Amino acid sequence: MHWRRADAVIRRRRACSPPTLRNRPCGGRSGLALARFVVQLGRLGSLTEAERKALLSLPGQYRDIRAKEDVPDQPLPALGRMLVLQDGLMASYHDNIAGVRHLTALHVPGDMCGLNTIAWSAGPTCLTALTRSRIFAIPCGPMLEALRAQPGLATTFWRYSSSQMAIQAEKVISLGSRDAKQRLAHLMCELAVRHGLPLAENAATFPLPLARHQLASAICVTPMHLSRTLGALRTDGLLFWTDGTITLPNRDRLARLADFDPGYLAMYLR
Amino acid sequence: MHWRRADAVIRRRRACSPPTLRNRPCGGRSGLALARFVVQLGRLGSLTEAERKALLSLPGQYRDIRAKEDVPDQPLPALGRMLVLQDGLMASYHDNIAGVRHLTALHVPGDMCGLNTIAWSAGPTCLTALTRSRIFAIPCGPMLEALRAQPGLATTFWRYSSSQMAIQAEKVISLGSRDAKQRLAHLMCELAVRHGLPLAENAATFPLPLARHQLASAICVTPMHLSRTLGALRTDGLLFWTDGTITLPNRDRLARLADFDPGYLAMYLR
DNA sequence: CGCAGGTTTGAGAGGAGTCAAGGGTTGTGG
DNA sequence: CCACAACCCTTGACTCCTCTCAAACCTGCG
Structure with missing residues (x-):
């Protein structure tokens, strides 16, 4: 492969x-x-x-x-x-x-x-x-x-x-109806919840020590386009990814951008 | 909605x-x-x-x-x-x-x-x-x-x-890695199997009395683009859809086009 | 140091969406 | 019976998102 x-x-x-x-x-x-x-x-x-x-x-x-x-x-x-x-x-x-x-x-x-x-x-x-x-x-x-x-x-x-x-x-909904920026935002919202970060906390930080092409593969875009998408969310001030760590300063705004509804993640919510 | x-x-x-x-x-x-x-x-x-x-x-x-x-x-x-x-x-x-x-x-x-x-x-x-x-x-x-x-x-x-x-x-794989033509072909291959048509029969016919926009929604494209995609498969001689009936003259070729592997449909195969 | 691989950026191409127009069909009411 | 509306389907032109190809940069490592 x-x-x-x-x-x-x-x-x-x-x-x-x-x-x-x-x-x-x-x-x-x-x-x-x-x-x-x-x-x-x-x-x-x-x-x-x-x-x-x-x-x-x-x-x-x-x-x-x-x-x-x-x-x-x-x-x-x-x-x-x-x-x-x-x-x-x-x-x-x-x-x-x-x-x-x-x-x-x-x-x-x-x-x-x-x-x-x-x-x-x-x-x-x-x-x-x-x-x-x-x-x-x-x-x-x-x-x-x-x-x-x-x-x-x-x-x-x-x-x-x-x-x-x-x-x-x-994921089907994401791939079927959201563009790359929204898909990335949605995945980050999901991972924050699945890492156990309470929804009440608007800012979040969690480790994501991946290569770019791995994350690209997870949201089904090319690494080149992921790079551009990351840039777009960075200039929006919504997502930073350095040293294998994700920082989401404003999860509310990110969730709104991504049309993220955490209802389907009940098993990760406390 | x-x-x-x-x-x-x-x-x-x-x-x-x-x-x-x-x-x-x-x-x-x-x-x-x-x-x-x-x-x-x-x-x-x-x-x-x-x-x-x-x-x-x-x-x-x-x-x-x-x-x-x-x-x-x-x-x-x-x-x-x-x-x-x-x-x-x-x-x-x-x-x-x-x-x-x-x-x-x-x-x-x-x-x-x-x-x-x-x-x-x-x-x-x-x-x-x-x-x-x-x-x-x-x-x-x-x-x-x-x-x-x-x-x-x-x-x-x-x-x-x-x-x-x-x-x-x-479906995730389809949406992530296949274009509209392949997705449509893949879905048709799948539906043929799920309708109980044996794989051995290369040609298949089954009812699909849907509106265009419903099928479009199932493969996540607009009805307009579905129309174009149907046209493409029609000129290829692989798919005809008239009077609510699907006709697949050559499922093998269709499956090859769509990268269709029926292994995941064991419960529908006889 | 050179090299390989990862990452970013740019230019061009293509797939798919949007907007719009036109034709076909069905159904309804005058 | 016809006019009309509503809806469906198709087609065309244009735009946008994403891919591909390509080049440049950076980094770690032998």
């Missing part, structure tokens, strides 16, 4: 990298990642104490993933594809027939990636780490076991998938 | 139409609609005989919906929002702040619309009937009851939601 980038060079080095992850497991059971995930689930509706306990006691392994490393189809043999993101930023991607990569979803810490692959897998759902990330990988077996022991979990996971679908739907 | 149309007239008549459905219930229990839905579910994975029976015995009411009629938030009081489409074509829509309508998903006969609202509802998920449609509306109570009696159903519904999410994801 290659990014839709200025120089359009196919990076053979990366294409030839080994298909399985080769990173050291770094111990630890359960821990922060699952706790964050459970908090998200809790915001979506009723979660019984038994379900909470079952989730928090799920076994798994922490793994560090290098930035720009892909998680292929069978990422962690015998570990399954359910990854709770603890730190960093990951994305689901799709490489089209020409080999150009498009990011179809972003994942922030506390998100569970690939959860619905246990329900149904529509072809290869591939993940890539946009930044150095730490994940908690849950094996398939114990997850199925937990579903058997706590049948209510299926509903909970279904609910979670539905909430992620709402984000997808908003 | 108003469609993004040539004359840009807000149709007050429709906007003022009563918010609740006023169509005659037309009797019948279970029947065709649910059977089609169950067939879809069956293709997604294991469905036990008990679950199948529980689904098929779900109570509900058939309703006819006029073309262009909206199904508002609380469509059928005390009936819930789970509608199995038996005949016709429906769509989920989103009216943006300017009142312009965008279709975010199409529903063909056998689809269950709004199923995931029972899991989690991200704001108003509104439906509209693109053509005269017949639905089977299932009340919320019996559905929850069935979920209690057959806990495995939650997994099944979760799986179904995931499969619908795959269609959404493909």
